[in-house]
Amino acid sequence: MNRWTDVNGIxxxxxxxxMDTDGxxxxxxxxxxxxxxxxxxxxxSLGIDAIWLSPFYTSPxxxxxxxxxxxxxxxxLFGTLDDFKRLLDEAHRRQIRVMIDFxxxxxxxxxxxxxxxxxxxxxxxxxxxxxxDGKTDGSxxxxxxxxxxxxxxxxxxxxxxxxxxxxxxxxxxLNWDNLEVRAAMKAVVDFWLSMGVDGLRADAIRWMAKDRSxxxxxxxxxxxxxxxxxxxxxxxxxxxxxxxxxxxLGGIAATVEDYDDRIMIFEDxxxxxxxxxxxxxxxxxxxxxxxPRVAMPFNFGGMFMPFQATSFRDFIxxxxxxxxxxxxxxxxxxxxDQSRLVSRFGQxxxxxxxxxxxxxxxxxxxxxxxxxGMSDGHITEEFIQDSFEKNNPxxxxxxxxxxxxMQWSHDVSAGFSKGAPWxxxxxxxxxxxVADQQADRTSFLALYQNILxxxxxxxxxxxxxxxxxxxxxxxxxxxxxSDKEHVFTIVLNFSDQTTQCQVGEPNPDIIAATSQPVSxxxxxxxSLRPYQGIVIARRISTNS
Numbered sequence: 001m002n003r004w005t006d007v008n009g010i011x012x013x014x015x016x017x018x019m020d021t022d023g024x025x026x027x028x029x030x031x032x033x034x035x036x037x038x039x040x041x042x043x044x045s046l047g048i049d050a051i052w053l054s055p056f057y058t059s060p061x062x063x064x065x066x067x068x069x070x071x072x073x074x075x076x077l078f079g080t081l082d083d084f085k086r087l088l089d090e091a092h093r094r095q096i097r098v099m100i101d102f103x104x105x106x107x108x109x110x111x112x113x114x115x116x117x118x119x120x121x122x123x124x125x126x127x128x129x130x131x132x133d134g135k136t137d138g139s140x141x142x143x144x145x146x147x148x149x150x151x152x153x154x155x156x157x158x159x160x161x162x163x164x165x166x167x168x169x170x171x172x173x174l175n176w177d178n179l180e181v182r183a184a185m186k187a188v189v190d191f192w193l194s195m196g197v198d199g200l201r202a203d204a205i206r207w208m209a210k211d212r213s214x215x216x217x218x219x220x221x222x223x224x225x226x227x228x229x230x231x232x233x234x235x236x237x238x239x240x241x242x243x244x245x246x247x248x249l250g251g252i253a254a255t256v257e258d259y260d261d262r263i264m265i266f267e268d269x270x271x272x273x274x275x276x277x278x279x280x281x282x283x284x285x286x287x288x289x290x291x292p293r294v295a296m297p298f299n300f301g302g303m304f305m306p307f308q309a310t311s312f313r314d315f316i317x318x319x320x321x322x323x324x325x326x327x328x329x330x331x332x333x334x335x336x337d338q339s340r341l342v343s344r345f346g347q348x349x350x351x352x353x354x355x356x357x358x359x360x361x362x363x364x365x366x367x368x369x370x371x372x373g374m375s376d377g378h379i380t381e382e383f384i385q386d387s388f389e390k391n392n393p394x395x396x397x398x399x400x401x402x403x404x405x406m407q408w409s410h411d412v413s414a415g416f417s418k419g420a421p422w423x424x425x426x427x428x429x430x431x432x433x434v435a436d437q438q439a440d441r442t443s444f445l446a447l448y449q450n451i452l453x454x455x456x457x458x459x460x461x462x463x464x465x466x467x468x469x470x471x472x473x474x475x476x477x478x479x480x481x482s483d484k485e486h487v488f489t490i491v492l493n494f495s496d497q498t499t500q501c502q503v504g505e506p507n508p509d510i511i512a513a514t515s516q517p518v519s520x521x522x523x524x525x526x527s528l529r530p531y532q533g534i535v536i537a538r539r540i541s542t543n544s
Contacts, residue, residue, distance in 0.1 A: 015029065062170040129164070317468055351373075466480075
């Protein structure tokens with residue numbers, strides 16, 4: 001069994017926003033090293049044992065590091081390769097695993113591979129990217145759109161052809177049908193895993209597989225012009241075949257499996273334009289078939305659920321009904337591309353969602369700052385950094401608000417930097433800093449610390465058998481995790497009203513709550529305040 005099953009959670013760090021040690025306003029690798037004791041081991045630490053780092057590679061930073069010009073280098077903005085090796089050593093000394101971003105779909109247009117590919121039609125690297133002739137009228141090969149806005153094709157005057165870019169024009173797509181590309185990317189994986197990296201998060205994997213017919217995409221009849229991301233004006237059910245994707249990712253997973261106790265997690269979102277759960281989650285579930293011993297998908301479905309007990313209950317029941325063998329669910333409810341939990345749901349509601357995520361079996365993935373209840377930042381026009389927002393002003397697809405600096409204290413720049421931060425921090429920080437919350441037993445941080453501590457001590461919470469419980473209230477979501485030794489019952493009130501419900505445990509031992517007090521009506525009934533959740537523990541008797 002892969003020992004990642006014993007990890008109590010993964011903490012995503014956006015390096016540019018976590019901690020700055022040189023005063024240039026951007027976070028760096030040394031800053032992460034300095035804050036490892038906050039993550040695990042130090043007094044008042046979060047108590048989590050794995051971190052995932054968003055890209056720190058050499059990059060022009062047109063897309064904040066997702067436009068990579070050297071897969072095996074560290075951008076000077078973040079430090080040096082020696083700094084990263086020190087991070088690995090210090091993290092491992094604290095028994096913290098380190099996962100890094102792997103960006104397989106595209107490079108920077110300044111990567112030597114693309115510069116060679118664009119130099120002439122006859123260059124050996126030409127087929128490393130996707131080049132096509134335009135239509136007879138000189139326009140783009142088809143109507144495909146870029147996620148970042150506009151056409152997915154960029155014209156190259158020198159060669160009189162177009163290259164494909166599923167994202168920014170500065171991020172040309174690699175051609176994964178080319179065996180040399182696969183070999184080169186395998187070498188990248190080997191480079192980092194041989195150094196001691198514990199895992200990979202594979203970015204934007206669905207775009208790796210291209211529809212080889214290159215036919216036009218259909219218009220989306222439900223699209224609301226001016227109100228939605230222009231990318232959704234077309235129907236994007238299938239980028240390429242599942243067989244293509246399985247071949248590409250299977251090769252990477254085989255490389256990961258060559259190393260002991262390593263994993264790879266795929267970024268892929270469910271298709272919510274499909275009505276039936278079976279079709280909605282089919283592509284997600286197919287990813288488990290690639291190599292379930294080391295590879296698994298993020299489960300992002302909860303990011304898009306309405307705040308309702310029935311919605312989350314149905315979603316989690318659906319996922320678990322499809323899981324087989326020892327497949328590990330990876331519940332991720334926030335990341336660098338989505339609005340923060342508090343901004344999506346509200347303060348009290350986000351505490352309930354935190355309890356939900358941290359009491360489900362598998363690997364929970366938390367986004368830095370969510371443990372403080374940080375909300376989306378207010379980014380005025382002069383501070384906009386994200387090219388997605390610059391390319392599509394006013395549509396609301398910019399990702400700067402959820403990437404603002406970590407709020408450590410009430411010092412200058414929220415304790416993040418001695419200089420002006422690359423994105424602004426709130427003027428009002430009251431109660432939403434690490435310094436505030438480490439001293440407050442009722443804080444967001446205290447809630448995360450409490451449940452993560454329970455989770456780290458109990459294999460039942462990490463990999464127990466999941467079962468939904470019936471309740472007498474449609475606004476309450478209740479479930480159990482059990483094994484041969486323990487039963488944990490989690491009861492979550494999604495309503496804004498105080499509600500009573502039977503918990504199925506006589507004289508319940510309530511070991512955690514999102515807020516206090518918790519009221520018992522009788523030995524089987526609990527009264528939950530609005531948005532309150534509780535965890536009940538019971539040890540199974542071993543007496544014969």
